Amino acid sequence: MTFRVPLQVRSYELDALGHVNHAVYHQYGEVARVAGFQAAGCDWDGLVAKKLSPVLLSTTVNFRRELRANEHVEASCEAKFGSGKSFHLDTVITKADGTISADITCVLGIMDLEARKLVADPLGTLQAVGFDADILAPGA
Template sequence: MPHQIEFTVRSTDLDFIGHVNNAKYLEYMEWARFDWFWQTGLTLDELQRRAVMPVVVNININYRKELRIREQVVARTSAVKLGGKSFVIRHELFNQREELVADADVTMVMIDANTRRSTALPAELREALSAELALP
């Protein structure tokens, strides 16, 4: 089942034509991604303690509909693919009418914070991704 967070479009999210700036969609997805990580027990403090960090290496995003001020947004995050040191997650943003407004596949690589080289995924993350991928 996809992880889900909800929020409201703020005035500071808008560009000069009055809808959400394209870069803000990526920020919304980042909020969802961090919340998703925390739900697995891998908070920022825990990742720093382990000296490992997830790094975005690729994002493929589709902008489908505009979002406007005060709209309610639901961000859903789910696993798509699992590798030894990397994984792909999908973000989907929906407006209050349940219309898909944007979606993206995000490829991330886990790195050792000291050497800045790729490293194996933490067991908790691997288990969470594997469990999600096993769902119908």
């Protein structure tokens, strides 16, 4: 089951056309990522104490259907780890009727803040501070 967080579109998130401004979708994705990692037990303070931090390397939003004021949506969060230094976090913004409004694909890494380089094993690094991959990355 994919992790999801409920959101409601606020009037100040709208642009001149009366629908959600493109930049707000990035914020919705960030809300889903932070909530998802919290739900998975990731201890951010533990990462910082080890001089580590997640870094966003790229993000792509595909807009599918507009969102308007007061709509209720869900933002999902699913992590996909491979063998490299980076990993994907995918978010789907879904309207109450099941219509997909947008999908967001992010590439992240875990940076060693002293070396200023990505760690070789992001999943292992996250698990060392309590990350439960079964919550966001089933089968990882």
